Amino acid sequence: MNPPEPVVTEHLQETMEEMYVNMGPQHPSTHGVLRLLLKLDGEVVSEVVPYIGYLHRCHEKIGENRTYIQVIPYTDRLDYLASMYNNFGYVLAVERLMGLQVPERAEYMRVILAELQRIASHLIWMGTFGLDLGNFTIFMYCFREREKILDLFESVSGQRLNYSFYRIGGMPMDFPPTFLADCKAFLEWFKPRLPEYDAVMTDNIIFQKRVQGLGKLDQKTAIDYAISGPMLRGSGIKWDLRRNDPYSIYDRFEFDIPVGRAGDIWDRYMVRRIEMAESVKIVEQALRALPPGEIMGKVPKKIKPPVGDIYSRVESPRGELGFYIVSDGSEKPYRYKVRAPTFVNLSVLPVIGPGHLVADMVAILGSIDIVLGEVDR
Amino acid sequence: MTPEEVIQAIRSQFCEAVKASEVKGVEARMDIDRGKSYEILAGLKGMGFDYLNCLSSVDRIASGELEAVYNLSSLKEPTKALVRVRVPREDPVIRSVVSLWSTADWHEREAYDLMGIRFDGHPDLRRILTSEDWVGHPLRKDYQDERLVPYEPA
């Protein structure tokens, strides 16, 4: 077995018929610093090669040099639009590694915050997806609602984007006294907003024509590429880790898992659109059942998980967020690996992208819902 | 298929190649020999593990080895599998599993980029997160870089 020679550069041979266009790393529709090398035949994309890593900061190496608690703030910077969920996934992995029990009230708090975060994340996605298609107004509508969620988070954690609020073994502090009333008021206010989005986006004939039947991802390819989250559900596979591999207390709540049929952009859009309503249901149930009591479990003063390793996964707004942690018994993780959902989801773009127009390419990329902080780590 | 059955089936087929195995909850864990890694993983795929969740790489510097970890699961059954393959640092080559799970493409490129494990049979083994002209593999424990400032807790 001779090691293969790594290919470093490829020759970009332009012909009279085809040309190469660099979409990104500075481009309004790549949602950050992604670079797509497009081979265009007129306006039709015949080949797409994603180049990632512009935001790479060796997150995993940093994690190996920090104690388990010190890693929490770094997880915020992964998927910076769903920081609560990254915290959740990470502390859950460490708790599973150590076999810690989390108090009831803390579990409910976690679910409430995580589901609010899912709504906020889907709102950003919806707004920016509207921008990709040239609909500017939905962006402002979505940000109006997200602002209120951020206000709630601010009242809880003092932060508006990178919360670092979950702790190994529980939560650092209780909800402020006004939170429950504020949260209920927000939900009551938010529910009538969803039909507003439908009026601007879902029911608009131009929007429908722009997304239906495009960027199809069939079930076989989806599983082959280990696609997860709304993208997988859009392809018609009813798979949600909250239901299929329950963690925390998700098995106590009633909620539906929306699935698509064709696996096109429209299905991914509808899955996220309906998920927002489902998350509202979960938060309402959790608020009703929120028990009093402790919020921090019994945690040793020094977090030193036993020797071993664990792969723990949660359903983040973008898909399966996994943490693979190897412990050597010390205060720092020996190896800390993040299975980023959008890193994996993006890898299918060279398969579903070609054959579409540049304008559809933008829509397909938008429907994957990438966050470069997580892709590049 | 329970994890015990998975281990039994693999052991009966590749008795020598499975160095160690344990069951943890619904997860079947195996340490396997690198010579048979592709065959064993293909066998696991045949048992219904059609979903490669994650492919990680670990630097086992104490024993002078690098380790690739495959997390497998299925969308139909709750059983999971965790497969470890160790390779010596001097000759870090494993057979690529891209032909089994296409998702391994980027995972293997990442493992090559950051840990320096080479995957034989990978269609396009390039650096993915660092730039093309990067020297070294940053996630190795002995990676040295003059720009790297060691963290000293106060």
Place this chain on the structure above:
Amino acid sequence: MENAVERFYNAFAAWGVPPVVPQLIVMLVVVSVVILFISVSVMFMIWWERKISAHIQVRYGPMRVGGWHGWAQSIADGIKLLIKEDIIPAGADKVVFALAPMVVFAAALAAYVIIPFGPHLIVRDLNIGVLFYISISSLTVVGIIMAGWSSNNKYSVLGALRSAAQAVSYEIPLVVSVIGVIMTVGSLSMIQIVEAQQRIWFVIPQFLGFLIYLMAAIAECNRLPFDIPEAESELVAGFHVEYSGMRFAIFFLAEYANMFTVSAIATTLFLGGWHGPLLPPWLWFLVKTYFLIFVMMWLRWTLARLRVDQLMYLGWKVLLPLAFLNMGVTGLVLVLRG
């Protein structure tokens, strides 16, 4: 007004000056007035669009500059653009790059010659008025292709090519849609078209033609939902991606001037021009024109962008047959009525 010009000419003739001199003077004055009007009107439209978009999007828009609702925002922006550095990319074809905005603006400016603001408020009542507008408006695309090609940027080229395709596709339904009006009036002169609408505005008998004209006109202006030559989320900014400072401002100026022109032509052809009760004619004209501009802005901030092939489909397979249908029916009705 025409009497005043006559007297002006006669006075010069009495002094024995050749008639070229007073004609030049009149021309210069008129051009200055038109440019002044365009500048003020465009500044107002930009501020207005920002306010409309803001209120559609639950925002306020500009609130600071100048005090009352940020009325001076456009002036401040204009000054800022004027004093910015003039950047010409190293790989660009410098002459064409510099000429392109001027061509676009000249085309926009020339169209103002035939806009009838009032019974006597028209620069020149050409007997081929509508034809003149149609031919002038096609010139814009030449400037856009110049800009796209000379920038030496792939996104610009794509934008320019899209623009050319779009202009060709939408010019034809635009022309055919106004033929109904021309047939009814029997003249191409703007003044006569307006005067023919004393009893009934053409928007009622020619409603289909009006709708087709409005859609094609929005496409002519490269505005959402037909803004694919610019399409910031796909082509960044299309043909003017390399332009900055004053050159960019001229493109911007031309775009808004075009918007005013197409709305003014629509007012003239379909909405009865300056006709209306109580208010003075020029005010009626402006009210109707700005209402159409408002509709265009409203659409822009509500709809998503069409794709290139959908745009072509709409132009060739929907608008064009409908426009021909409109023309045929109009002709039939005219023949039947004798």
